[in-house]
Amino acid sequence: MSRILEGKNAVITGARQGIGRAIAEAYAENGCGLWVCSRTDDEAFRKDMKELSEKYGVDIRTIFFDMMKEDEIKSAAKEILGSKIPVDILVNNAGATCRSLFQMTSMKTLRDVFEVDFFGPYLFTQLLLRAMMKCSSASIINIVSTAGLDANAGRSAYGSAKAALACFTRVLSAELGTKNIRVNAIAPGVTQTSLLTYDEEQLAEIVADSAQGVIGQPEDIAGSALFLASDSSSFVTGQIIRVDGFVL
Amino acid sequence: MTNLEKYNKAFMEALGITEDKLAGLEYNTIPEWDSVGHMQLIAAIEDAFDIMIDTDDIIDLSSYEKGKELIAKYEVEL
């Protein structure tokens, strides 16, 4: 089977685990060179990425920064831009969750969630855009959440930050469309990763309310991220795609 | 090529305009210098001088003349 991202390069934030790791594997399997981002530089991550690189015969470079630290985001972008490797695809996947009722949500919590889920990706995109504009076509994919589209109690901070990222997605798609840079978002529903904060009873309820009767796996989200990165979605921009097995 | 020639070339190529339009040129006063044109201009200036312009300076680069002042910060003498 042909590798649909052959010759392209992607930057993926939060690539160590969960959805970001699954996207990294889907892209590598399809011939894409990668910058994989994580907060912590350790042997486990480097080894995992080296194995991925060898398995699929693609270049994978690790880079480390915290989305809450503007200076770190800038240095990381500088390193990526300085490499002169084109950036055809950017996946803003890193994210932090928060579940607390409105009256119990401090301003500090709200600001922290916005730093990781909105301000960080906003700045990172702004910095990398200059490289993306040099590509004949490029794709930006923001991982938002159904929590940013639906009204779920306890999600005032997280849902608002993801809603902001979803709005940013649509605005940016309008600003960049004629430059052949597509901007889309994926809104995963409940997906089996370390971010999952539901207990078994709540999970059972969610599953019962879903058309497919299962919770998502990171690979389910990665499939959509592969489509949005590839030329198969060349006429798709400004979309927020729910990938949630249809929660009724 | 002198640095001033490089600077002018970045403007002309990024915005698709001729040299006679440069003096007094300000952001958003011609269709070519919109927000997208601005990013192309930043990329062209960065490439020309091998620098990376800070976000605050990107926002401040509001005219052809202002840009000259700003890039002096990056040790580029025009």
Ligand SMILES: NC(=O)c1ccc[n+]([C@@H]2O[C@H](COP(=O)([O-])OP(=O)(O)OC[C@H]3O[C@@H](n4cnc5c(N)ncnc54)[C@H](OP(=O)(O)O)[C@@H]3O)[C@@H](O)[C@H]2O)c1
């Ligand atoms: N799982 C779900 O049910 C679900 C549903 C909707 C949306 N999402 C979204 O999907 C994305 C991926 O989440 P996941 O479910 O795969 O969770 P995960 O396994 O916990 O992964 C989250 C990733 O985000 C990174 N991250 C968190 N805080 C960061 C920071 N301050 N700076 C840099 N990186 C940071 C982590 O990086 P390190 O590994 O380097 O620490 C981690 O790799 C998130 O944006 C999340 O909001 C998830």
